[in-house]
Amino acid sequence: MRAFDGILFDKDGTLFDFKATWGAWSASLLGELAGGDTGLFHRLGRAVGFDVTTHAFAPDSPVIAHTAPEIAADLMPHLPQGTDHAALVARMNRLAAEAEPVPAADLIPLFTGFRARGMKVGLVTNDAEEAARSHLSHAGVLGYFDFVAGFDSGHGAKPEPGPLLAFCAAEGLNPARVAMVGDSRHDLISGRAAGMATVAVLTGIAGAEELAPHADVVLPDIGHLPGWLDRVPGALHPAS
Template identity: 70%
Template sequence: MSAIRGLLFDKDGTLFDFRATWGAWSRRLLVNLAEEAGVAPEVLGRAVGYDIATGAFASDSAVIAHPVPEIAALLLPHLPGMAPDALVARMNALSAEAELVPAVPLPPLFERFRAMGLKIGLVTNDGEEPARAHLAWAGVERHFDFIAGFDSGHGAKPQPGPLLAFARAMGLPPASIAMIGDSRHDLLAGRAAGMPTVAVLTGVAEAAELASVADAVLPDIGHLPDWIAARDAA
């Protein structure tokens, strides 16, 4: 078993609490689009697995893990006249303005990861530009050696392309990199890349849903240093 030399993070639901961050964003996006198109917001909510009335996400909601163009494609049939590229650009712009709620205090944790000598990357199915804006807002962008979104040219999760791009860029074998995420998309991508996988419970998915594709299930990323120490000691 390889020692952990790199950490590769999902963003939403992993670095940032999913419900607290993206519930308000989803409501704002869907209500605004519905008003412009003259349709009920509930129609758009059902299309992407979001309940406008309660603010709850379905466990299979596209908003949780799918790339932005796939979410847009589910909305477009209800938005006559809206061009796909225009909707994706609008979603990316609104994403960059999301009111983020970190899952744990991020700066001290990432200082600790750096002190451990770890390479750090981010692979998200959000766009790269809003992802960088989110990391900068949280005060941790400087700690990341690699940042990739669905539009960075490496593909999107659950395909392993962006994960393997991080491994190549860092010169690390995939088996020495832990993929950390809150969805099956994240963990399946990690498995496909040959990486150990760590699930965190700061997204929508429950532990039972993630356990079959995770080497470990943790409450949040704050537990990673202890997990790494125990794994490397074993």
């Protein structure tokens, strides 16, 4: 008997390396919003915990785990009067869908292995669903996912457990037999709230010391998941 029937992933910082994917993209977006105003460029960066010079994200940057509407709200006080919040969110979502994600591991063999184990696979992100599907498609793994939800899919957003429980409902899974994998406290808190096992990975911004209190295990990246699954009591090896 295998230990888990399902595995649920965060996207940015988990499937894809966070800084490699979003550093240059964030600088480009904020530069476009600043319109050549260097002072505004830096203020916008500080508003979302992003160093526009080094492309480094602060540990508490809202870009790491918050939704596009929340990030836009942080930018709004620094933008010209009359800037429309909804239009800014739409612009961010459109540009996010065009980003080229950098995988944190060799994804296709990894997800082929999850299929061989008979596991249901899902994605829950605080990005928009359209952007998430675009990124998974770009990486060649969209077809491995049984469930994809963004903040705008109607199930709520992390750290609330709603989208995680929606995955279980859609696939007929017991949350206690699902592992939630993520790189932020939002991911792990939502996993605990849903009654799932929680797996932290270190391909985001947060370090092990921040994530460990909320995780059943901390792994360097998702490439280490098969080895961990093989060590979990009741795990089923693909060949058995």
